[in-house]
Amino acid sequence: MLFLNDNMLNVVNTQQGPRHQHLHHVYLNNNILSVGDEVMAEIDHEKRFYTMKNHSGTHILHAAIREVLGTTAMQAGSFNNENGLRIDITFNRPITPAEIEKIQKVVDREIKAATPREVYNVSMNDAVNKYHALAFFTEKYDDIVRVVKFGDFSSELCGGTHVENTSDIEQLMITGVESKGSGVFRFSALTSVKTITNYLNDEFVKLRSEISDLISKYNETKSELASKDLEKVYDEIFAFTISVNNLALIKTKISEFKELYKTYSKQAKDKIGSKNIAKYLETEPTNNEIKLIVDLNMDEMKMLGDVFKNKYQDLVVILVNESAKMLVVTVSESIANEKSAIEIFNSIKDYNVRGGGNKTLAQGKII
Ligand SMILES: [Zn+2]
Known part of the structure; x- marks a missing residue:
């Protein structure tokens, strides 16, 4: 920085002149610099x-x-x-x-x-x-x-x-x-210890936040299915003291957590899905068709469709979740050539639907 009288001017750049003069670039702001003025230069110590x-x-x-x-x-x-x-x-x-x-x-x-x-x-x-x-x-x-x-x-x-x-x-x-x-x-x-400590603190916060979404999801489902493995790795991730050596270790643990969560979430989905579809399982087909209003998510609707198709032959299943505005049509392979799921989906009269699919499965939104 330069001092002109008592005003501090920030030096934004320095260069060497042709005869090795030190040239300082400063913004004068509202100060006036005239020929003959004395200025004091001081380094920014920090x-x-x-x-x-x-x-x-x-x-x-x-x-x-x-x-x-x-x-x-x-x-x-x-x-x-x-x-x-x-x-x-x-x-x-x-x-x-x-x-x-x-x-x-x-x-x-x-x-x-x-x-x-x-x-x-x-x-x-x-x-x-x-x-x-x-x-x-x-x-x-x-x-x-x-x-x-x-x-x-x-x-x-x-x-x-x-x-x-x-x-x-x-x-x-x-x-x-x-x-x-x-x-x-x-x-x-x-x-420097200070810079590296700050960096590590930031990195540890960033890395731990990478799994915060998964933790929240786990907390929502753990009453249905708990995982000791996941909880153990989670505890380890939060037990690390912040240090250079632990940076690589926490990264490995976080990848491990993500992998474990993938397996866990499939298991949890299956378990919760099976529980949620249970109340619809007694439904029997009329004229080889099951049509049901359900309170299930899309994955669970497909799961229920599969269960029905395994139980009954030559079946058409139409499942509607009116509050979530979703509709699924699923058709047994044996009759899919005559009654394709996508054709049934597209010709539904009770709802305005938009979606896609193939001969055995079609899905979409109620609009
Ligand atoms: Zn050098």
Whole structure:
């Protein structure tokens, strides 16, 4: 930020001028800036504090990637600010979860080592040969370049702002590795305990909310059919303490819960359906036809139709739920060629119906 008299102006961008001047872009709002005015520049300490961690984190992650994947893994670009960092890497094959875990371990090791940062302003020749800095020869460099080094682990040409030693990064978490196509992989990461804790809190809330619908549905049906397995996994999902290690575990448990729920919901539907259709089962056909007003949902109406067709031969079943405005016609296979379900459905006179189906089953809405 800049101070003009006592007014604070937010710096929205900085650039270097042709003679290395620092150019600040600010919005003046209602202030007037005249030639000869003195302004005071001050860094945004919080922004700088987190940007330094993320920038040094970028160097450490980059070196870790190359330690694990080898030097054929080339950086194709990187970005960092106060909120996080990412590195694009070109690599000739997909990166495995085991490799990502290994890269994370190398980063953890380097942060723990508390390696001090070294900075050298030297010739390009010294940078490359003496300090073994990674230089990207597609870029244009000045005669004197700046080398940022963390021990023997990382050495890069860089003009950026960095922490004093690797332990100042506090913590680095790889939050994702995605393929961007044409052999480019994007590593995203966060640094600092505070940022990672906030991220994890958000992730845990988001993940747990993924199953809240299923939980509500389960609560509605559990008096009819309870599932100890589902309840056990549910308890486990909510018992996890929020941590980096538990993130993968909770994701696995949530997939497990969703799978278990699929099986459960079929069983619950069958059980509740059987119970709901019971009161209609005594109905007998007249002239090979059963016509009933029912209080059932669509699945249960089809279930009831099937039960009747198994019980009686050459049967036409017409089921109507007037309050839910639904109608189902189902016809035994044996007579479906002469009396097709869809034709019967379309020629119904008592209701205006709209729907579809085939020879043995037709369904739709009463409009
Ligand atoms: Zn850098």
